[in-house]
Amino acid sequence: xxxxxxxxxxxxxxxxxxxxxxxxxxxxxxxxxxxxxxxxxxxxxxxxxxxxxxxxxxxxxxxxxxxxxxxxxxxxxxxxxxxxxxxxxxxxxxxxxxxxxxxxxxxxxxxxxxxx
Amino acid sequence: xxxxxxxxxxxxxxxxxxxxxxxxxxxxxxxxxxxxxxxxxxxxxxxxxxxxxxxxxxxxxxxxxxxxxxxxxxxxxxxxxxxxxxxxxxxxxxxxxxxxxxxxxxxxxxxxx
Numbered sequence: 374x375x376x377x378x379x380x381x382x383x384x385x386x387x388x389x390x391x392x393x394x395x396x397x398x399x400x401x402x403x404x405x406x407x408x409x410x411x412x413x414x415x416x417x418x419x420x421x422x423x424x425x426x427x428x429x430x431x432x433x434x435x436x437x438x439x440x441x442x443x444x445x446x447x448x449x450x451x452x453x454x455x456x457x458x459x460x461x462x463x464x465x466x467x468x469x470x471x472x473x474x475x476x477x478x479x480x481x482x483x484x485x486x487x488x489x
Numbered sequence: 490x491x492x493x494x495x496x497x498x499x500x501x502x503x504x505x506x507x508x509x510x511x512x513x514x515x516x517x518x519x520x521x522x523x524x525x526x527x528x529x530x531x532x533x534x535x536x537x538x539x540x541x542x543x544x545x546x547x548x549x550x551x552x553x554x555x556x557x558x559x560x561x562x563x564x565x566x567x568x569x570x571x572x573x574x575x576x577x578x579x580x581x582x583x584x585x586x587x588x589x590x591x592x593x594x595x596x597x598x599x600x601x602x
Contacts, residue, residue: 477537
């Protein structure tokens with residue numbers, strides 16, 4: 374199988390602090406990882422695409438300085454929400470594309486962020 | 490992010506009823522995927538359809554891909570409470586070296602016992 378994990382699964386933080394979310398591919402190498410944001414009962418909104426060893430490609434309207442993405446290895450990508458505000462509260466999901474299987478993305482279980 | 494047309498957006502039915510969810514695009518799909526997502530979890534891939542006219546079955550779920558590859562449907566027979574969740578269609582989109590998924594708006598299904 375192809376398993377993707379996220380940590381933490383839930384996080385509550387105070388407004389103004391920064392929060393880091395990790396996405397790991399546990400049993401495969403991920404050449405590309407994707408970060409999504411999702412509001413209740415709505416579809417996934419792609420925030421950015423990250424390729425190992427290069428800068429992330431952000432979707433239109435997503436602030437690069439607000440959502441910092443680091444894809445330092447073939448099994449780990451991190452999303453840092455800087456100076457979080459209540460409107461950043463959401464469900465963040467990562468996915469990973471497996472090396473050699475370019476059509477399939479494997480999704481993590483998501484991270485629920487609540488900013489007070 | 491470009492979105493596919495998906496309908497209905499919300500559906501609440503009784504256990505045992507049948508239902509169909511639709512996914513449409515104005516352009517031809519390269520391939521189409523259907524996902525199911527439960528609250529608080531990531532989406533899980535149900536099926537990928539590639540060939541026009543293709544029909545795939547997964548237990549009580551039947552997936553159809555239109556002949557022109559511009560539409561797809563998901564039919565659930567004798568729905569059960571365990572089928573409750575958000576159903577999403579998604580297309581692989583290619584833009585140069587960039588590949589990403591284009592998502593439908595989702596269908597939130599509630600199956601009441």
